[in-house]
Structure formats: structure tokens, C-alpha cells
Amino acid sequence: MVKKFKKTAAADDTSSLGATIKESAQQIWLAGLGAFSKAQEEGTKVFETLVKEGLSLQRKTQAVAEERISEATNRMSDMANGISSKAQGQWDKLENIFEERVSKAMGKLGMPNATELASLNARVDALEKKLGRATSAAASKTPAPKTAVTRKPRVRKAAAAAAQ
Numbered sequence: 001m002v003k004k005f006k007k008t009a010a011a012d013d014t015s016s017l018g019a020t021i022k023e024s025a026q027q028i029w030l031a032g033l034g035a036f037s038k039a040q041e042e043g044t045k046v047f048e049t050l051v052k053e054g055l056s057l058q059r060k061t062q063a064v065a066e067e068r069i070s071e072a073t074n075r076m077s078d079m080a081n082g083i084s085s086k087a088q089g090q091w092d093k094l095e096n097i098f099e100e101r102v103s104k105a106m107g108k109l110g111m112p113n114a115t116e117l118a119s120l121n122a123r124v125d126a127l128e129k130k131l132g133r134a135t136s137a138a139a140s141k142t143p144a145p146k147t148a149v150t151r152k153p154r155v156r157k158a159a160a161a162a163a164q
Helices: 010-108 114-141 157-163
Strands: none
Touching: none
């Protein structure tokens, strides 16, 4: 510790005062060097500790950020699915309206609708069956038709002479 200066005689005071100041300055200098050395030792340890804590904090922060990104991605996906389903519903409504209007326009023009065409097809099928039975019965009563005789083509005399 720094020695405290006591008041003594005047002659001793000057030499004693100089020695005390010199000794105090020396002690302050040594204390400073000791503090610097201690700070250097502890500074390296503190630096390594801070690096470890920073690495740990970075990992935690990265994990939290990835979790938040995952949550945001899920929310956006859910929103996109909701919007897509709403759009599909609207598209279906528009399609139905279009089909109804086309059907009305075709009805005004006298065009048959799908049920009328199905009924007409059924009637045609029934008629074809009846006609097929009648045709097969008629075919069994009448003899088979004769095959046609093929004729040789006539060659003209002038064309035959020219060919020779």
C-alpha cells in the first residue's frame, strides 16, 4: 500500500517526502503492470468464454428462426390451399352458370338436351332390334342372291391392231 505521509521536521520532510513520493509512484507503476498482466490473462479466458456463449446463442437463434420459418411456411401453405379451394368453388359456380345459359340458348333454338337425346337413342336402338329380327326372318325365307358374273373387257379391233 501507499505509505501515508506524516508531518515531521522540515529537513527530514523534504528528503522523506521525495522518498515517499518515489516509493508511491513505484507501487502505482507495479500495480498498473499487475493489472495489465491480469487483464491479459483474464482477457483471453473472457474472449474464449464469449466465443462459446456466442456460438451457443447463434445455434439457439438459428433454431428459433428455422421454427418461425417453418410456421410461416405452413401458414402460407394453408392460406394458399384455402384460396385455391375458394377459387375452385367460384370456378364451379361460373361453369354451372355458363352451362345453364348455353342450355337455355340451345332450347330456344330447338336443339334437344341430353335427356332427350338419350331417350331418342333408346328408341333408335329398340327400332334397330325390331328391324334386325324382321330382316333375319325375311332373309331365311328368300334364297340367297346369285353372285354376279364378271365379264371380260372388250378390246376394240383398232386398239388391238395398234398394240401389235
